[in-house]
Each structure stands twice: as structure tokens, then as C-alpha cells.
Amino acid sequence: xxxxDKKILEYCDNNSNQDSGILQELEDFTFKNKQLPQMISxxxxxxxxQFIIQSMKAKKILEVGTFTGYSAIxxxxxxxxxxxHTCEAMEKHVKTANDxxxxxxxxxxxxxxxxxxxxxxxxxxxxxxxxxxIDADKINYLEYYKRIITLIRKGGVIVLDNMLWSxxxxxxxxxxxxxxxxxxxxxxxxxxxxxxxxPIRDGLMVCYKK
Ligand SMILES: C[S@@+](CC[C@H](N)C(=O)[O-])C[C@H]1O[C@@H](n2cnc3c(N)ncnc32)[C@H](O)[C@@H]1O
Numbered sequence: 001x002x003x004x005d006k007k008i009l010e011y012c013d014n015n016s017n018q019d020s021g022i023l024q025e026l027e028d029f030t031f032k033n034k035q036l037p038q039m040i041s042x043x044x045x046x047x048x049x050q051f052i053i054q055s056m057k058a059k060k061i062l063e064v065g066t067f068t069g070y071s072a073i074x075x076x077x078x079x080x081x082x083x084x085h086t087c088e089a090m091e092k093h094v095k096t097a098n099d100x101x102x103x104x105x106x107x108x109x110x111x112x113x114x115x116x117x118x119x120x121x122x123x124x125x126x127x128x129x130x131x132x133x134i135d136a137d138k139i140n141y142l143e144y145y146k147r148i149i150t151l152i153r154k155g156g157v158i159v160l161d162n163m164l165w166s167x168x169x170x171x172x173x174x175x176x177x178x179x180x181x182x183x184x185x186x187x188x189x190x191x192x193x194x195x196x197x198x199p200i201r202d203g204l205m206v207c208y209k210k
Contacts, residue, residue: 022104030068046074058130064117065136069097087117135161138176142183164203
């Protein structure tokens with residue numbers, strides 16, 4: 001996932017707003033106690049999400065893929081009156097996320113929905129959300145996009161993480177790369193959105209619903 005020279009990344013980090021104390025604590029905890037801690041999207045992606053949320057004053061936010069709660073807390077930190085729904089399949093991650101959501105005093109803002117995200121997504125109203133972040137199992141990415149494009153209002157934004165999959169999407173061989181490659185093509189041909197694929201970290205596809 002390292003497309004850019006480490007020194008350049010450090011320079012970018014040194015010249016960017018830093019995570020809040022609770023997010024730094026959550027990141028430390030995740031790296032010390034969890035498998036695959038690198039699933040945390042991190043400060044560069046997190047700041048980019050916050051940037052969009054602030055630019056469009058997004059207060060109704062949807063996330064697919066909670067893990068330990070880093071990106072959910074990061075996004076919910078922007079507006080004290082936001083409503084964020086995040087989907088997570090694994091009970092142990094739901095528990096950790098809820099512990100840190102409590103510590104961040106964001107329990108009134110964030111609801112963690114435990115279960116298969118595609119089933120949870122069925123429970124939301126069409127056009128309800130301003131902003132969505134897709135960051136769960138890659139195999140369902142196209143299905144997540146197809147469902148979430150209906151859940152987002154006109155003028156809303158969807159961001160999909162890991163759309164470069166360490167570069168594997170260029171000549172896709174495994175199932176994940178194939179789905180991500182198909183998802184990128186589908187979005188790029190979808191006339192409902194203006195989209196751009198940015199090489200930020202592992203690739204962010206940003207879609208504006210026209
Ligand atoms: C990349 S991690 C999310 C990272 C998080 N957004 C962050 O920045 O810290 C993906 C998460 O999606 C969850 N997940 C995978 N498949 C899922 C599914 N079908 N439904 C709900 N959650 C799922 C995984 O358990 C994992 O915690």
C-alpha cells in the first residue's frame with residue numbers, strides 16, 4: 001500500500017492536522033491488541049473524509065466497515081449534532097468500537113449496527129444520508145455501491161477505500177481485485193455520479209451524486 005516515498009508521506013503528515021487524543025489512543029490500542037491493525041484508515045484518509053464532511057456540511061453519515069471505530073469517530077468529530085450509522089459484522093470489533101465511542105462521548109451520535117452490512121443497509125431510507133464511506137469486505141463493494149447510491153441524497157458524496165488494492169486492480173487476478181476493478185468501471189460509467197479515483201493511501205474513489 002506504499003505508493004509514495006516514506007519521507008514524502010512523513011512531510012505530508014507533519015504538515016497536516018493531527019488526530020485527536022482519543023483517536024491516537026484508539027490507534028495505539030488497535031496496533032497493540034488487534035490482528036490486521038493496518039485496516040485502520042489513518043490520519044491522511046481520515047482528514048480527507050473530515051475535509052469533505054466540512055465542505056458539504058454533511059451531518060447524516062453512513063459507514064460500511066467499523067473495525068475498532070477509528071473512521072467513525074474521526075467523521076463524527078466534525079459536527080456535534082451529526083448522526084452516524086456504521087456497519088460491522090464482528091462482535092469483538094463492535095465491542096471495541098463502542099468502548100471508544102463512549103470514551104469519545106459520541107454515543108449519542110454514533111450507532112454501530114452489528115451484522116452483515118448488506119442486510120443492515122436494507123433498513124435505511126432512500127435519500128437519507130449526506131455522506132457515505134465504504135470500507136468493508138471488498139467482495140461486496142459493487143453491491144454496497146449499488147445500494148448506497150440510492151441511500152444518498154442528490155448532492156451527497158460516497159467515498160470508497162482501497163480502490164487500488166496495492167495496485168492489484170491493474171491486472172486483476174484474485175477475486176478481490178476483480179470486484180474492485182469491476183466496481184471502478186461501473187462507477188465510472190454511472191451517469192448518476194461525478195467521480196474521481198485518487199491515489200491517496202490505497203486508493204480513494206470519490207463520487208458526487210448529481
Ligand atoms: C478495513 S476494516 C474497516 C476500517 C475502519 N473503517 C477504520 O478506518 O478504522 C473492514 C471492517 O469491515 C468488517 N466487515 C467485513 N465484512 C463485513 C460485512 N459483510 N458486513 C459488515 N462488516 C464487515 C470487518 O470485520 C472489518 O472490521
